[in-house]
Amino acid sequence: MPELPEVETTRRGIAPYVEHQQISEVIVRNGRLRIPVPAALADDLVGKQIGTLHRRAKYLLLPLEDDQAETTEPARTLIWHLGMSGSLRIAQVGDLPKKHDHVDLVFTTGHILRYHDPRRFGFVDWLAKDEQSDKRLIHLGPEPLSADFTGQRLYRLSRGKRVAVKPFLMDNQVVVGVGNIYASEALFMAGIDPRREAGRVSLARYQRLAAAAQEVLAAAITQGGTTLRDFVSGQGKPGYFAQRLNVYGRHGEPCRRCGEELKRITLGQRASVYCPVCQR
16 A cells, blocks of 8 residues: 555655646546545536645645635645555656546646556545545644654553554554554664554653654655555656665565564554564
């Protein structure tokens, strides 16, 4: 599943071709996504301009620039989720669609924002009135690269928690966007056993963990996301962060730090790889 760095990489890749551009056509080849494509999407979008893109957790938000100066209603916003295998890519008018290319936003510039999703677990929908009232966003924790995400927050929320620290870190109400790959890597960098109860991790260790999570996420964004089977950027390029992974996907291989064989376990129904020597 695309995680936060992959979604942020997508946002940065498509923004120059989409922001402040006018939509001339909307093509829906298959509207049967996880949430059905709104029936009037073309009627609502043609002739409108996309504003400044932003991301909340793994959601991409595409606001429409308000062209109704007389109204007091806020401009509408599209919310897009890539699901398990989705990607948003930039194409040109005349580029033939491939299998699983479900939705096109065509711009007057000749560029196309094309949504590709073999499994159709993603969706495009209208945001509720605002981010504070949309049920998909209202309960989300802070962004991991924001000042609101700290070791102190992790420590405070973990008190009395018996759940293992890895699924605790992956809880979107605690912090958004720290998925399986980056939680594994951050715990390795912080030297914390992913099986340890969240409530038994000290403040000092949580401070190291928060810093590690921010470091690994920032590095992944800089390098264009992680190379997953289905992920490509807005230009169709794969990510390259997988070349630097220390533990994720490397069970049975030697630890890069100490040489011990990396172990694989299951936590919260997700595979987790760790070093039994470096992570205690």
